[in-house]
Amino acid sequence: MIRFTNAFKAYPRGSLALKDASFHVGRGEFVFLTGHSGAGKSTVLKLIYAEEFPTSGEVRVAGVVTSELRRREVPRLRRRLGVVFQDFRLLEDRTAEENVAFALEVTGARRGTIAPKVMRVLAQVGLAAKAQAYPRELSGGEQQRVAIARALVNDPHVLLADEPTGNLDERAARGVVQLLRDINANGTAVVMATHNLELVRQAPYRVLELQDGAIVYDSAVDEVRSNVGGQRGGTVT
Amino acid sequence: MSLTIRETLLAFRRAPLLSVLSMTTIAFALFVVGLFGLVALNLRTALADIEERVEVVAYLIRGTPVEISTMALGDIQAFPEVASVQYVSEDDALERARRQLVEFQGVFQDLETNPLPASLEIRLKPGFRDEDHVRQVADRLRGFRFVEDIRYGREWIAKLDRLRDIGAAVGLAIGIAFALASVIIIGTTIRMGVLHRSREIAIMRLVGATDGFIRRPFLLEGALKGAVGGAAAMGLNYAAYLAVDRTLFDSVFFSRAEAGLIVLFGTALGFLASAQSVRRHLARV
Numbered sequence: 001m002i003r004f005t006n007a008f009k010a011y012p013r014g015s016l017a018l019k020d021a022s023f024h025v026g027r028g029e030f031v032f033l034t035g036h037s038g039a040g041k042s043t044v045l046k047l048i049y050a051e052e053f054p055t056s057g058e059v060r061v062a063g064v065v066t067s068e069l070r071r072r073e074v075p076r077l078r079r080r081l082g083v084v085f086q087d088f089r090l091l092e093d094r095t096a097e098e099n100v101a102f103a104l105e106v107t108g109a110r111r112g113t114i115a116p117k118v119m120r121v122l123a124q125v126g127l128a129a130k131a132q133a134y135p136r137e138l139s140g141g142e143q144q145r146v147a148i149a150r151a152l153v154n155d156p157h158v159l160l161a162d163e164p165t166g167n168l169d170e171r172a173a174r175g176v177v178q179l180l181r182d183i184n185a186n187g188t189a190v191v192m193a194t195h196n197l198e199l200v201r202q203a204p205y206r207v208l209e210l211q212d213g214a215i216v217y218d219s220a221v222d223e224v225r226s227n228v229g230g231q232r233g234g235t236v237t
Numbered sequence: 238m239s240l241t242i243r244e245t246l247l248a249f250r251r252a253p254l255l256s257v258l259s260m261t262t263i264a265f266a267l268f269v270v271g272l273f274g275l276v277a278l279n280l281r282t283a284l285a286d287i288e289e290r291v292e293v294v295a296y297l298i299r300g301t302p303v304e305i306s307t308m309a310l311g312d313i314q315a316f317p318e319v320a321s322v323q324y325v326s327e328d329d330a331l332e333r334a335r336r337q338l339v340e341f342q343g344v345f346q347d348l349e350t351n352p353l354p355a356s357l358e359i360r361l362k363p364g365f366r367d368e369d370h371v372r373q374v375a376d377r378l379r380g381f382r383f384v385e386d387i388r389y390g391r392e393w394i395a396k397l398d399r400l401r402d403i404g405a406a407v408g409l410a411i412g413i414a415f416a417l418a419s420v421i422i423i424g425t426t427i428r429m430g431v432l433h434r435s436r437e438i439a440i441m442r443l444v445g446a447t448d449g450f451i452r453r454p455f456l457l458e459g460a461l462k463g464a465v466g467g468a469a470a471m472g473l474n475y476a477a478y479l480a481v482d483r484t485l486f487d488s489v490f491f492s493r494a495e496a497g498l499i500v501l502f503g504t505a506l507g508f509l510a511s512a513q514s515v516r517r518h519l520a521r522v
Contacts, residue, residue, distance in 0.1 A: 049443075079445035089440050093251050105240055106446035150444065205510060 001027045001158060001189050002048055004139040009043050009213075017043040019214040020057070025191060027157070030184045032200045033193040035210035041193035045160050048191065049081050050074045062157055063130035070124070079107050082151025082188075086166035088137040088143045096122065096146045097131040103150045121149040125179060141172030148179060152188075159183060161192040165199060173199060244454035245461065248434070255433055256462065260425045264464025264473065266419035267503050271474035271491075273415050274499065277408045277486045284401060291366040291397070293359040293374055293389040299327075301383040307357065309381055313357065318365035318374050323358045327351050354385065367401075368394045408460020419508060423466075427459050427510040431518050438518065447517050455515045456508055467500035474499075 002025040009018035018040050025031050033041045046052040046194045053067045060066070062080050069077060090099050100118045109117075122128045125145040135143050144164055151159055165173035177192075177199050184190045194200065199218060200207060209217035249256045249447035297306060306324055313322045325333070335342060359378075361370065369395055375387045431438075441451050471491075478490045491499070 031293055075442075075445040075447045077445075078443065083443055089436075089443065091437060093247075102441075103444040106441060106450055154445070163472060 001025050001029070001062065002191070003058075003060040004047070005058040005060070006052040007047065007059055009040075009047060009052060010025075010055045012061055016048070016213050018054075018178075019212070021213075021215050022057075023208060023215060023218055024083075025158070027190060028184070028187050028189055030181070030190045030203070030205040031192070032205055032207045033191060033210065034195060034197065034200060034207055036062055036195060039210040040213040041195075041210055042162055043213070045083070045162050045191065045193055045224070048158070048160055049083050050077055076107075079154050081156050082154065082156035083145045084144065084151050084159070084161045084164050086163040088135070088140075088147045088167075090143060090150075092135050095132050095134055096127060096138065096149075099135070099146055099154050100150045103153050107154060117153055118149075121153045122146075124152065124183075125149045139172065140168050141175055144172070144176050145167060145179065148176070148183070152183065156188060158189040158191060161190065161194075163193055163195070165194065177203065241453040241457055245457040248430075248454060248458050250442025252433055255430055259430055259462050260466045260469065262426045263419075263423050263462055263503060263507065264469035266422045267467050267470035267499060268473040270412075270415045270419050270502075271470050271479060271499055273411060274491065274495075275474060275478060275488075277404075277412065278470050278491065278495075280404055280408075282489050284397075284404065285363070287397060288363070288366045289360075291361060291371065291389075291394060293361070293371060293377045293378065293387065295357040295359065295381070296388070297355045297357070298383050298385045299354055301355065302331045303355075305383060306357065309383070310357070313359060313378070316374060316377065318361050318370050319359055320362040321360045325358055327353055330354070330356065353487045356382075366394075382424070397453045420510070423463070423503075423506050424510040424513065427462070427507065428514040430458070431455060431511070432515040435518065451519065452512070452515050455511045459507040459509075459514075460504050461507070463503040463505065463510075464500060466507065467503025470503065471496050471500060473493045 004021045004023050007018055007021045008016065010016050021040075021044065033044055037042055043052065047054060047066065048061055049068060050061070050066045053059075058065055058067070061077060061227075064073075064077060066077070091102065094102065097118055100121060101114050104114045104117060119128060119131065122131050125148050127142060127145050127149065130138060130142060133142075135146070138146065148159075148161075148164075159180065164180070165176050168176060173196065180190050180192060181203065207217065207219040208215055303324075303326070310322050310324060313319055316472075328351065331348075331351045334353060357378075359374065361374065365371075365374075371389050375389055378384055378387055438451055474496075476488065478488060482488045482490075
């Protein structure tokens, strides 16, 4: 589904944001990306949804090498992914329903198919009753659910979540993570960047830890070493 | 298409103040261009009135038979530069002088013989009323044996030519400067609108909108703003024309086609400025 092979990313006039990253995320997998601020979590996600491209190495998403994509082919890739952010990124002057519908409209979906699909995903995230509410009328947790519904409405293969609980209180954060787990249980792969280790501890999923742009821990590979202790400095347990 | 229209209308509703500001800026930028156009148009009309007075007069040798002069009329009329030729007999010339020079009426009354010669008065077609063409016609007229002298106000025509050249050069320079200024002002205004919506553009890209999809509402919005601004500019220009025409001097306004062209210019400018702004913005994100 997602494969990084010796991927490096250097920003102009900046240091290396990603160093020699190699990993694979399989179909239907749930992966936590952890690490401190600036460790490279967002860069990994940006490389996946082709907002950035590797300086060297290769990033392959849904069978496509992103650096070989032409600019006009990027939207097609993004429609196969769903992305949610810490700051929700909703259009403030549109209702929850319109925000979700918008993601379908840009794909040129037929008008008749849009409303039922939107209501289905809003129901899936538990917000069917607030379809007509504007983002300012919703709590942070609810806004994030609208963002997740928007990410889901195109039936993505992978849901990318960049610190989706960063702006939420603990209860709302747990609710969002539970929602992501439910989505994953339905077969959608989830890659979630977070520095909330408590959330990571509570879910039995694979963990990729980044430090200064390098992957220093991959639970799928290092689990045995982790269990014997001391190898990872105890960041993720 | 309906989605594009909906998004465009939404953009106006979303930022009404910025939209009105854009259209007002476009209106005033085009108003200045239009004002300049009006000045140029009225100057051209005034010059054309003066040009119409350009005339070549061929004085005939006394005693030239009328039949010969009349026959020559056809030949002269066939000159490509000539619009009309009129034969003025000696008697007609005297009659005209009496009418026009009232203060010398006494002198004319005492005349025993008519001192004025018969003449051919030749008016030229528009486009041939400059010094070179007038001289060419005069030279050709000299070839007629019965022509004694030719007058065409050489210095006056040379001055008119110079005035026309200066008018055209200044007009072109100022016109281009005003048009460029309006392009920059309109471009900047539209760019503000694009920047105002950069967050929305980012979200559209995130959910998989193509550049074309993102661009379309902006282009329509730019064209609409340009059209409304252009129409408002024409309204202001018309008000300015009425004010001048009623209080200062008789003047002319644009024809419908010319007014339409300025509105079209505004529309095209809005469209192109939007295209450029969105293209630049999309290239950066």
